[in-house]
Amino acid sequence: MVDNTGDGAGGGTAEGGRHIDLEADYDPLAGDAGDALDGEEENVAFIGFIEHQVEEALDPPSESIRPPEERIADLLASLPNQKDLLLKIIGYCREARSPGEVDAFTVELQKTNKSVYTPVILRKLLEDSGALVYEEPELSASAPGAAEARQANTPVPEMESDVAAAMSAGLPDDEQLYLVVEKRVEGTWLSTAAALGILDALDPITDLRALLAAEEKYSEIYLRILRYCAEEPRTKPELNALVDDDPLLQSPRRYSGAFIERLNENGALEWKPRWATTAAGLKLLREHDRAEGS
Template sequence: MDDIRDLLADDDVFDPLAEQEEAEELGQVSESQDPEDDGVIAAPLEQRPQKSGEQAPAPERIEKLLKSMPGQKRLLLRLIDHCREAKNGEQMDEYTLELQKYCYSVYTPVVLRELLQEAGAIDYLEPDPPAVEELELDEADAAEVAAQEAAREAAKIQTPAVPLVEDGVLVSIDESKVQHEVMIEGDEELTLDYLEVEEREPGLWQATAAGLAIVDAMDDVKATRELLQREPDYLGVYHRILDFCAQAEYGRSPKEIDDLVNDDPLLQKPRRYSGYFVGRLEREGALEWRSGWVVTDAGREVMADLGMTAKEA
């Protein structure tokens, strides 16, 4: 009986290296296939090559951000609008937390600002460095200063090299900020050199032109009108919801709106529920959640345009 291995034709045996060898012989190995050029798998993130190419323009990045966070869109736009005039971090925090009362987010105010900054909607303005008073020195003083400088330079040469933190980067310190304290150890006097942490003056947040352009281009009245025009069959339902919410100072609960429209024959086929309408009105800026659904200024303007009043309804 033949050895089973003899029954297998060489060509049929899978050899993972065969193709490679063949390709090498034919000179078909692409650059990416060259093992020497292959990257390292699971390398630390910071060691991976950065994506090349320029960053998308700010308006594009802002639109992308707003699209990726539909639930936070209005909050983000308000934050941009709020720093139309520069605000400090504390003011921004306060305003963001106020908005987040009705628009819960896992993001902290600081993270929201970071997202807006990365998208190019707001900028962080560093405080101006303190103005240095230029002193006019007479010749004697100038010579003394020059001598001191020379002495400092000489001292620097004698100072042992500071260890490297990264290749070629020294931990540089401002010698003028070094403080000294004399300590006694036994009979010896020692001088302790130390640095004290300085508070950094906070900067300001200011909306960028690209950010403000998107805020200014938002037209809730127009968007709501277009919504109503798009769905003429449901015009009456939209009217009833807007009017119902406008009547209550603190807004209406979802349950109340359910009771108002869910049994409407128009909503039976196709079956629609109040959430369908409320969601659309909210998205276009006619309704807003404030522990209850309330009509926004834009919503009221649309109602006035349509000649709707609570009384008439």
């Protein structure tokens, strides 16, 4: 360190002159510069948000702090085309399901709902949002530390335990020991209470009523499409022919696609693999017919 006083810890020259002490450890926070700030700390300013949010900067809030209800709602809203699929997976996992079971269930649904998302990725999205949890199997039946080591940066078990595992596999001491990978016992997927709460609170009829009320001018178009698709699943050209020439849709010009999309988003129409009216859509039609009759 640089000693200007001549009586520093490293020992100064007889003249008290400037010298460099190569023996002493350099401490960048020690010395004159630090002393000069004593008593003036209140004048020290920090840049940006750190001044007021030091703790937050050191430990930023994670996504998991947000309630799962919010995160699940965000997920469903951000993937409108997958909303129905995601909700069905949540419903399917009301009981614990193996990954294979959920895979098969999802693949079946995806036959009429093409997606770039694999079943595994859909489950990851649901897990990240707090809709699904992966229930670990009995750890003792799996590799040592399996659950912990699944996460990145988690230390793996020590060599001793691996050797012990190899020994327990029945290998004699005087021969080469080998580590044998024990297949991890499969866990199960289970829907969370928050996800099931959202699923159970869904009321497509209410949403559909709100849709028809909001677009009262086009309610007849909506109902015509629902009735038509209730007879038998219909193709898009058939629906085009059904409503596109309607005078109501000429100005402003609208096409069947807009109505199909809204009915689909609100759970009244589903693609399998033609457009078909759902149970909620049929219920709405019955409701409407009763109202018309009375």
